[in-house]
Amino acid sequence: MRLLVAATSGALAAVSLAGCEATVPMVPAADANSVECAQVTVHLPDSIGETETRRETDAQATGAWGEPTTVLLRCGATEPGPTDLPCYTIQGVDWIVDSPENDPQSAILTTYGRSPAVEVIFSTTKLTGANVMEDLADAVGYLPTNGRACTSTEDLP
Template sequence: MLSGCSNAVDVTAPPHSAACEPATAHWPAKVGAQTLRDISANGGAVSDARAWGDPAVIATCGWPAPGPTDKECLDVDGAYWVVEPLSDGVKFTTFGREPAIQVLVPDAYKPEPLLLPAFGAAAKALPTNGRTCK
């Protein structure tokens, strides 16, 4: 979640997945009150990643879909998200969609789940795999 020396946010992105293209067409212009930032994508396609605000909220598409899990899972307007606390924020991963979107939200934006509705259209544009939160 760190930004580089320039104004661009350094993002680790997965390899490009054509299945992400419908989702990335729905990346939000703003996340909360945070506006888009320039990114530098390491290892993946810039088109599959976005960042907003400072500190940056980072979204990437193209990750392997999570399998069955006992981790916390949220239903946000019909899009399911697995919640993983990090030392400096929270990682949300779409559940029941393949490939998956990951959204990294820094601690500065508590309560972090309130930012997830901005990603609903992108998440719902991904193909489903039949899994849902219980």
């Protein structure tokens, strides 16, 4: 997960610098060609937060918002296993939240209990995780569940 964090953080920084490009260059996730990701892609919102509008990308099952880019999404990622990272349920979708140590101005959200997974990296200087999770919940809700779910100490026997 930490390697993904480093690579994705660098990608957000590079895309932010190239904010004036019409199309956002991205690399698709391993399972981006799944039917489930096609459902997510066609239901992505036109905006995230009140100011970040959707932009064109050049890779399948991806999304980008903001000028310069502040949110990047890839559907078809590897499903995460059990983790001690914070996990939140927003509008029926569970999300794992990771904060890159090398980039305190971004965060990574990964769906938990959905197959395939969706990864989202966003700028914490412009948006909150709650905004991003709420605005993407409808689209991500098209992914089938796999039986895993966020748990807390109250869920323990």
